[in-house]
């Protein structure tokens with residue numbers, strides 16, 4: 610991680626943990642918002658006006674949080690207004706790095722070798738981990754926001770006057786329910802699989818395992834009435850949250866994270882739901898199964914030999 614803007618030790622997957630060995634994820638620290646006119650958003654400072662060609666996004670295809678931002682970019686037709694760099698899926702001793710892997714890119718803005726260089730460029734005293742996604746402002750040469758929940762929300766509406774895209778992933782009448790379900794999806798599932806995978810005690814692993822499958826069972830039941838999306842006919846942020854974990858489940862979480870009561874392919878409604886979202890225009894471009902497998906299985910603490918499983922071959 611970075612301490613006062615300097616890279617200090619080899620990258621480790623576990624960020625912090627509690628006394629019982631439960632994995633704890635770091636909270637994000639750059640929280641400015643792009644808005645239509647540059648007025649300040651709910652957090653951070655103003656000055657980040659929605660403009661074509663001004664912003665750049667750094668992502669990893671392996672990362673579910675970065676991927677939901679990429680999905681938003683595609684679904685909202687923003688990929689022509691906001692450029693993207695993709696890190697190498699394999700974590701190095703200095704965390705995310707650029708180039709050198711099929712489908713990854715260089716840092717087209719700064720030519721950085723490691724993602725952490727962007728964090729210390731934005732804040733020379735930054736202390737913390739260098740995570741994806743990163744939303745970068747080329748005008749002021751700084752990091753706007755590194756919290757995917759914020760980025761999904763702001764990309765969901767800030768550029769609508771420029772794109773004419775009216776897809777609303779956060780409709781006001783559903784806002785309360787979306788927030789409640791999103792919190793539950795995050796704790797039980799999106800982060801729940803990581804808590805199973807990175808648990809450092811049997812107790813912490815089993816707790817997380819049971820919570821993951823209780824949530825999946827609950828979702829399988831929710832889809833029983835044939836609804837296409839979690840809230841019926843309307844695709845929302847919650848569907849993006851769920852999709853990114855489902856699409857990684859059989860390839861990474863089932864094996865590497867020991868979430869192996871059953872594969873997702875054994876849950877017919879969730880499987881159909883996954884395929885339905887994957888078929889939406891642009892979404893398949895955000896899913897790279899090869900990066901997902903290579904990335905997760907590069908975490909030496911969980912897979913010291915670095916062997917990447919051959920299957921599954923498709924979703």
Ligand SMILES: N[C@@H](CCC(=O)N[C@@H](CS)C(=O)NCC(=O)O)C(=O)O
Pocket residue numbers: 624634635636637671672673674675704738739740741742755756757758
């Ligand atoms: N709160 C962040 C979490 C992002 C996150 O944890 N990203 C992971 C990859 S899935 C990461 O970059 N980890 C690198 C590290 O912790 O050093 C968000 O949702 O945007």
